[in-house]
């Protein structure tokens with residue numbers, strides 16, 4: 075579809091934003107779904123300036139990334155209850171100048187974990203930032219027993235105060251195993267691909283390992299989980315599913331299946347050549 079005076083602007087905003095896959099993914103969705111829109115990336119450390127731009131241009135759908143997922147909240151007209159409970163907004167829909175915030179990461183997490191049994195299972199959430207809170211929200215809803223670890227103990231304790239569970243110090247992790255391990259930290263992210271959040275011995279055969287990191291496509295944690303015989307879930311599933319949900323919220327209709335995973339896998343492979 076060619077760009078015209080009718081083409082609507084959508085955006086991903088953050089700081090930095092140079093490595094975002096969102097423009098590639100959302101513009102592919104627009105092409106396949108015949109949506110007359112274009113997504114561009116805007117980098118700015120000042121969230122108030124970005125929100126002013128959303129209102130004035132206007133930007134119809136905005137994907138929010140680090141470091142603005144929390145600081146955007148007080149600048150919006152309305153925030154969805156789930157996003158408020160998580161304390162993180164990754165999506166803003168602009169309806170005739172009224173800005174409403176949502177959290178679609180939690181939808182991506184739910185789809186990624188749809189085949190994993192969670193009720194009554196012991197779960198380790200490694201990292202206690204914004205993404206971890208969305209994981210914890212889903213785990214609480216699913217009746218899992220949450221264990222939280224972060225190198226900043228206070229953050230793990232705050233997460234457990236909010237969603238229930240046990241905050242663990244590094245020493246307490248020694249020798250423990252969990253039914254489900256979720257890496258919600260940047261450990262293992264490119265270029266630090268030799269790093270892994272937990273020792274291989276902590277992974278249970280037949281357990282579930284979900285790595286939110288999707289760059290590289292197979293992290294050391296995922297490789298070791300496969301070797302042990304655990305079910306492995308990639309952060310790429312979450313990335314695609316949370317983006318599809320963003321478009322559903324804006325467009326108010328279903329978005330069909332398409333090879334979006336292949337598109338992103340190809341792009342990530344290209345970046346590493």
Ligand code: NAP
Pocket residue numbers: 140179182200201202203204205206223224225226229257258259260261263286287288309310312313314316
């Ligand atoms: P965040 O808010 O910065 O949180 C990261 C947390 O991990 C922080 O609490 C940080 O602690 C902790 N951490 C960092 N290094 C650690 C280490 N070595 N040991 C223990 N804890 C450590 O980031 P986020 O938004 O939650 O994102 C977390 C990860 O998820 C990132 O890798 C991001 O790329 C990924 N993610 C993926 C998706 C997806 O769609 N697949 C979506 C969102 C996020 P400190 O505060 O002490 O640094």
